[in-house]
Amino acid sequence: MSGANLGLLILKERISATRMMVIWPLLAIFILFSSWGLSDPKANLPADIVVDSAYDVMFTSTAFIIFSATLGAVLISFDGISRDRISGVLEVKLSQPMKRSTYARALVIGHWGAIFVPVTILNIMSLIVIWYRMGELPTIEEVFIHTLGTALLLLWYTTIQLLSSSLAKDMGSSIAIGIGAWMLFTLLWLIITTVVAGLSGIGVENLDSPEYVRIEGIMDLFSPNGVYHHLLEMPLDEIDRGISPIAIVASAIAWSLIPLQLFIMRIERLKP
Amino acid sequence: MEPLLKLTNVTWRHKVRDFSSWKPWAKKDGAGIYHVDLEINPGTILGLVGPNGAGKTTLIRSICGLYACEGFNKSENYRRKFVGYMPEQVRWEGRLSVKDAISSIAEMRSSYVDVDKLIDTVGLSSRSDDILDNLSQGMRQRMSLACALMGSPEIIVMDEPLNGLDPLAQRAFTNLMRQLSSKGISIVISSHQVSDLEALADKIALLHHGQVLIDGTLEHIRSKLRLDSDSDIVEMICAVTGIQPDEISLDIARDSIIPLRKPGGEEE
Numbered sequence: 190m191s192g193a194n195l196g197l198l199i200l201k202e203r204i205s206a207t208r209m210m211v212i213w214p215l216l217a218i219f220i221l222f223s224s225w226g227l228s229d230p231k232a233n234l235p236a237d238i239v240v241d242s243a244y245d246v247m248f249t250s251t252a253f254i255i256f257s258a259t260l261g262a263v264l265i266s267f268d269g270i271s272r273d274r275i276s277g278v279l280e281v282k283l284s285q286p287m288k289r290s291t292y293a294r295a296l297v298i299g300h301w302g303a304i305f306v307p308v309t310i311l312n313i314m315s316l317i318v319i320w321y322r323m324g325e326l327p328t329i330e331e332v333f334i335h336t337l338g339t340a341l342l343l344l345w346y347t348t349i350q351l352l353s354s355s356l357a358k359d360m361g362s363s364i365a366i367g368i369g370a371w372m373l374f375t376l377l378w379l380i381i382t383t384v385v386a387g388l389s390g391i392g393v394e395n396l397d398s399p400e401y402v403r404i405e406g407i408m409d410l411f412s413p414n415g416v417y418h419h420l421l422e423m424p425l426d427e428i429d430r431g432i433s434p435i436a437i438v439a440s441a442i443a444w445s446l447i448p449l450q451l452f453i454m455r456i457e458r459l460k461p
Numbered sequence: 462m463e464p465l466l467k468l469t470n471v472t473w474r475h476k477v478r479d480f481s482s483w484k485p486w487a488k489k490d491g492a493g494i495y496h497v498d499l500e501i502n503p504g505t506i507l508g509l510v511g512p513n514g515a516g517k518t519t520l521i522r523s524i525c526g527l528y529a530c531e532g533f534n535k536s537e538n539y540r541r542k543f544v545g546y547m548p549e550q551v552r553w554e555g556r557l558s559v560k561d562a563i564s565s566i567a568e569m570r571s572s573y574v575d576v577d578k579l580i581d582t583v584g585l586s587s588r589s590d591d592i593l594d595n596l597s598q599g600m601r602q603r604m605s606l607a608c609a610l611m612g613s614p615e616i617i618v619m620d621e622p623l624n625g626l627d628p629l630a631q632r633a634f635t636n637l638m639r640q641l642s643s644k645g646i647s648i649v650i651s652s653h654q655v656s657d658l659e660a661l662a663d664k665i666a667l668l669h670h671g672q673v674l675i676d677g678t679l680e681h682i683r684s685k686l687r688l689d690s691d692s693d694i695v696e697m698i699c700a701v702t703g704i705q706p707d708e709i710s711l712d713i714a715r716d717s718i719i720p721l722r723k724p725g726g727e728e729e
Contacts, residue, residue: 285569
């Protein structure tokens with residue numbers, strides 16, 4: 190009775206689902222095309238963004254990963270529990286002797302793997318694109334941080350989506366909760382940050398002011414996308430938002446453990 | 462005979478949203494099962510009969526260990542291990558094959574499960590590689606049965622398994638149940654029709670409003686209630702509650718027929 194084996198079977202099921210026919214091209218367009226465009230030496234980027242190394246390309250392209258890969262995690266996991274609940278399959282599964290906590294971990298492994306595998310394949314392909322266009326590759330350390338950060342980001346979104354799915358009792362609310370959580374962190378967090386900055390007496394006319402950059406850094410610790418960017422900024426000497434690495438790592442650990450533990454608790458108490 | 466599973470004073474109430482409270486998370490006790498006493502003996506077929514909302518599914522889920530309630534002589538873990546459960550009308554769907562879907566359920570058991578043999582037992586060997594989306598309702602019932610048979614269960618609990626099956630498939634199901642029972646496996650089967658269970662069940666428990674009104678062999682129940690040999694569930698409920706069949710309206714589940722009781726026994 191192994192959670193990892195069950196997780197692999199869930200991964201196999203999810204990765205062969207029809208919705209992957211939408212997710213694969215979406216990921217390919219965002220990840221590969223962004224790497225192709227950003228590694229163009231003649232690229233003229235807005236907001237004084239300078240891309241002059243392979244890791245700079247990888248770092249800048251994370252804006253596209255955040256948009257596409259997290260949406261992919263939502264699309265794969267939003268009905269991770271609710272679909273089985275509606276169809277009655279959840280009753281069969283919960284009546285088996287496997288510990289509920291092991292089952293919860295298997296669900297996370299399977300759903301996370303189903304988005305992490307395609308994203309990683311495309312990230313490796315984007316490295317080839319960067320090497321072809323720029324004639325250089327990032328260091329192993331940089332690739333490791335990028336891969337780890339992406340893995341964690343997808344884990345956080347997967348767990349949040351599975352937790353949302355376990356709360357929803359029909360497909361409509363499952364979709365609403367899933368997309369709502371994704372929009373909150375991907376699109377609305379900037380507005381929340383601006384409001385918090387305004388309420389803290391920090392001027393929001395100049396988003397490059399040191400005070401605003403600092404409050405943005407603090408607020409980012411409470412958003413999975415923000416923590417992801419903090420992690421990826423760690424090897425970059427030219428970026429310093431005044432947040433200590435200990436706070437960033439602590440936030441990453443909290444984002445990894447708290448939603449997972451809440452999800453396990455939810456599955457342990459779940460009634461079909 | 463020592464019962465395989467004994468239920469003593471088993472009570473479970475669903476938690477439902479309390480709209481009278483200002484708190485959105487407030488819950489209150491809803492319907493459920495009350496003070497159920499039953500014995501499941503080895504190799505016997507027990508039929509749970511009752512109208513919609515009688516508590517058959519709640520009782521079945523409690524037996525399977527899906528609801529954490531007290532009053533069983535065997536632990537929840539034991540019940541989840543040795544009670545095979547076939548829920549009502551599971552809609553197996555997706556692009557997994559029959560074999561992979563059963564394998565993923567088998568992965569949730571501690572002991573080795575021969576998936577091919579199981580698929581063969583329920584007559585799905587020719588559809589083993591078909592994807593779930595392509596199965597008919599009858600095939601899906603067989604899938605659920607395969608899951609119930611996993612891990613050599615001592616008791617198999619089936620929630621209205623004959624619903625949605627054609628007469629031939631119904632006969633195949635009842636034949637299989639008899640075979641299993643002859644091997645010493647106990648079977649609990651629910652239905653809202655006495656006729657479904659008449660030729661199959663050794664014992665019947667009549668449920669209404671979450672309570673077991675009467676249980677025993679069908680002959681015993683009919684003779685005790687002074688009913689004809691062709692009497693159905695409506696006549697049985699009427700005989701126990703004292704109401705006349707002509708008085709029955711769509712509010713059959715109203716509290717005045719059989720009041721809801723709190724776990725302590727007093728009427729609500």
